[in-house]
Amino acid sequence: MFNLLILLAERLGFIMILAFLLVNTSFFRNLIKKRTHKSQFWLVVIFSIFVIISNLTGVEITNSKEVIMPIIITKLSQSYSIANTRTLVITTASLTGGAGVGMLVGLIGGLHRFIFSNFSDSFYIISSVLIGFLVGKIGDRVRGKQLYPDIFWVGILGLAAELIQMTFIGIFRGFDLVKLIIIPMGLLNTVGSCLFIEILKTYMSNERQLRAVQTKDVLELTNKTLPYFRxxxxxxxxxxxxxxIKKYTNFDAVGITDKVNVLAHVGAGADHHIATEPVLTDLSKTVILTGKKRLAYSKGEIGCPHANCPLAAAIVVPLQVNQQTIGALKVYFTDPEKLTVVEKNLVDGLGTIFSGQLAIGIAEEQSSLIKEAEIRALQGQISPHFFFNALNTIAALMRVDVEKARMAVMQLSVFFRSSLKNGQEKEVSLKNEKEHVDAYMNLENLRFPDRFHLEYQIEVSPQVLIPAFCLQIFVENAVHHAFKGQKGGKKIFLTIKAYNHDYFQISVQDKGMGIKQQILSQLLKKPIKQTNGTGTALYNLNRRLIGLYGSISQIKINSSHQGTSFTVLIPWQFEKEELSS
Known part of the structure; x- marks a missing residue:
């Protein structure tokens, strides 16, 4: 019995080596993660090969209970028996693939045992199928939501499978044979089943941990690279x-290309893989052309024409936006052995993330261009709004006071010079905007002397940046709409002061008649056609403020019969001269 135990242990070791090699293949790991018809088919094929190997490498037992150890059993006498690891394979097949896989593997193993023993001992077919069915069903029930049952249940099922087999052997071949083989085969089948499942569990657990580490690495790199790729x-x-990438990984070199040229190369080979020069390697050219990832395990596969290039292995993935390849990410190794599954998965993740970052950057750039075009179109609407009023003022003055008309022309010149200058920018300094407003008010007061009074209360730097034409629109709105029917007291107060560390506040208040509720409810939401003024300038300004700074900067209106105030919050920003000083 002891000799048989040792011999079977050797067979078990052989099966465990094969199992270890099998688990190390991604093909097999993918099969056991999810049960599909395709995966179960391949599991039947794989475990059927194992079960046949178990039959062929068994230990022969003669009628006299003599143990014979051939290298491979090609033919078995009808009177001889065989001790092997077949039940172990059927058990693990059932636990891995379910009852269906276990039954088919048991059927194949039993048929093979029946055929190569000169068509004797047909009961092995029934016992093997029964073991596959029972172990698979019970295993699925006790494993719950886990991929495999606990080791305790694996041991119980392994032992139960061998006891079922021993029962059939005892009935059809006699219990003397059972006494000889029950302990070695029961022990080894139980231990072997536990070892096989533990190998699977350990490898899958390590793989999950590895993926977690890789995910963390990818996320860290994503966070650091996003500002640049955007x-x-x-x-x-x-x-x-x-x-x-070079700093936070073990790659010997990292490169990025566009569709034609090298954009950057850091690390080994930087002396001849130079930015702005054409892509050198055949490998990178192929990836850019096909849009598919390529791996190279030798200098020849990389295809660098430089004789002394130290790069000996590489992974190149395409960078794609909207399914179009716009470049490539390349990582290199000076030793091919450094190119492992870890590096492959990491580079795959980086390629996908970087492609997404580039897509975000392009989308943001396009959005910015659209907003820029929209702002310039809106600014174009603002200038004509005042232009015709100014011409009417000058025309009227030339009939009554040429000197005032000349002053009006000069003020108009100042106004439009600042309009042209400010119109080229989304934001201008408070100093420039104030000069623009002053020119506007001078023109109005030349036409209507002492009718309007604008008072400033400015508590911020004149170099602070505000949206172009922002103040002028508020003041112009007050001049034209706040004081209708009011003879005196046409005062406008313009206050600019700090709000908090992030924003300052602009407030333009008049002592006018206020805005009717019907109009107030529609103002800023759309141009208002029912009034003398359409409200287009305020509506457009509000859109600009939201587009530039977000909804926090939209115009807030407070109106009553005592007057109206317009308030906005603007983020603190200064002209470069202010920063440098």
């Missing part, structure tokens, strides 16, 4: 990204 794929962004 600016687009250019020399500057590519250089910074390559330096970040």
């Amino acid at each position: 600016k687009g794929l250019d020399l500057n962004s590519a250089k910074h990204v390559c330096e970040i």
Whole structure:
């Protein structure tokens, strides 16, 4: 019995080596993660090969209970028996693939045992199928939501499977044979089943941990590279990204290309893989052309024409936006053995993330261009609004006071000079905007002397940035709409002061008649056609403020019969001269 135990232990070791090699293949790991018809088919094929190997490498037992150990059993006498690991394979097949897989593997194993023993001992077919069915059903029930049952249940099922087999052997071949083989085969089947499932569990657990680490690495790199890729794929962004990847990984070199040229290369081979020069390697050219990932395990596969290039292995993935390849991410190794599954998965993740970052950057750039075009179109609407009023003023003055008309022309010149200058920018300094407003008010007061009074209360730097034409629109609105029917007291107060660390506040208040509720409810939401003024300038300004700074900066209106105030919050920003000083 002891000799038989040792011999079967050797067979078990052989099966465990095969199991270990099998688990190390991604093909097999993918099969056991999810049960589909396709995966179960391949599991039947794989475990059927194992069960046949178990039959062929068994230990022969003669009528006299003599143990014979051939290298491979090709033919078995009808009077001889065989001790092997077949039940172990059927058990693990059932636990791995379910009752269906276990039954088919048991059927194949039993048929093979029946055929190569000169068509004797047909009961092995029934016992093997029964073991596959029972172990698979009970295993699925006790495993719950886990991929496999606990080791305790694996041991119980392994032992139960062998006891079922021993029962059939005892009935059809006699219990003397059972006494000889029950302990070695029962022990080894139980231990072997536990070892096989434990190998699977350990490897799958390590794989999950590895994926978690890789995910963490990818997320860290994503966070560090996002600010650069959002600016687009250019020399500057590519250089910074390559330096970040090189710093936080074990790659010997990192490169990024566009469709034609090298944008950056950091690490080994930087002396001849130079930014702004054409892509050198055949590998990168193929990836850019096909849009598919490629791996190289030798210098020849990389295809660098430089004789002394130290790069010996590489992973190149395409960078794609809207399913169009716009470049490639390349990582290199000076030793091919460094190119492992870990590196492959990491680079795959980086390629996907970087493609997404570039897509975000392009989308943001397009959105910014659209907003820029919209702002310039809105600014074009603002200038004509005042232009015709100014011409009417000058025309009237030339009939009664030429000197005032000359002053009006000069003020109009100042106004439109600042309009042209400010119109080129989304934001201008408070100093420039105030000069613009002053020119406007001078023109109005030349036409209507002492009718309107604008008072400033400014508590912020004149270099602070505000949206172009912002103050002028508020003041012009007050001049034209706040004081209708009011003879005196036409005062406008313009206050600019700090609000908090992030924003300052602009407030324009008049002592006018207020805004009717019907109009107030529609103002800023759409141009109002029912009034003398359409409200287009305020509506457009509100859209600009929201587009530039978000909803926090939208115009707030407070109106009553005592007057109206317009208030906005603007983020603190200064002209470069203010920052440098």
